[in-house]
Amino acid sequence: MLQPVKYEKLFSTPVFRFQVPEAEAFNAALMEEGNRMRALSEGASKSNRGGWHSEGNLFDNDAPCVVQLRELATQAILEANEKIGAKADPASLALKIFAWMNANPKGGFNAPHTHPGAHWSGVYYVAQPEIEEGNSGMIEFLDPRTDLPNWRILKAAPFRMKKKLRPEPGEMILFPSYLAHWVYPNEADEERWSIAFNGTFRKAKKG
Numbered sequence: 089m090l091q092p093v094k095y096e097k098l099f100s101t102p103v104f105r106f107q108v109p110e111a112e113a114f115n116a117a118l119m120e121e122g123n124r125m126r127a128l129s130e131g132a133s134k135s136n137r138g139g140w141h142s143e144g145n146l147f148d149n150d151a152p153c154v155v156q157l158r159e160l161a162t163q164a165i166l167e168a169n170e171k172i173g174a175k176a177d178p179a180s181l182a183l184k185i186f187a188w189m190n191a192n193p194k195g196g197f198n199a200p201h202t203h204p205g206a207h208w209s210g211v212y213y214v215a216q217p218e219i220e221e222g223n224s225g226m227i228e229f230l231d232p233r234t235d236l237p238n239w240r241i242l243k244a245a246p247f248r249m250k251k252k253l254r255p256e257p258g259e260m261i262l263f264p265s266y267l268a269h270w271v272y273p274n275e276a277d278e279e280r281w282s283i284a285f286n287g288t289f290r291k292a293k294k295g
């Protein structure tokens with residue numbers, strides 16, 4: 089039998105899932121802060137059919153729960169850099185994270201998109217309504233490679249065209265910002281709350 093001498097996975101797409109332990113009180117605090125912000129920017133939410141999202145960089149907000157989430161997002165990004173074997177010296181890089189909060193009511197969804205210009209994009213799940221069955225609230229990633237339809241016939245995991253996840257409250261997912269994704273409509277009566285962020289590295293200024 090001819091056996092391969094080497095099998096490499098080229099151009100793979102890393103996707104991470106992190107679990108924040110005992111997140112109930114943390115999530116309650118984030119939702120309270122979100123409700124407070126939403127009450128202040130009701131005008132923006134009216135123009136925004138299918139949901140509300142916060143204005144500006146959420147991580148400029150110094151509420152303790154938001155500061156804690158910024159810290160967790162930073163940790164997740166640095167951990168991901170390590171896991172993918174990034175050789176850049178962390179001290180040589182400056183990380184900027186821009187975040188926003190989303191409340192998706194029944195019927196709310198996000199069309200396929202990428203987050204151009206960033207390195208890592210993430211979503212932290214504050215509230216994810218329970219469902220019996222179906223795709224409500226699932227995030228689905230779409231393979232960025234071309235010609236994949238030809239490969240479907242093999243039913244092989246490396247050439248799947250899409251992958252969906254349904255993170256629970258307290259979970260944070262992290263993926264490369266070029267990876268297209270979308271969110272299935274929320275079919276539950278309760279709102280789905282999530283906080284999305286983009287992490288972008290620049291060369292740190294020496295000094």
Ligand SMILES: [Fe+2]
Nearest residue numbers: 201203269284
């Ligand atoms: Fe997104």
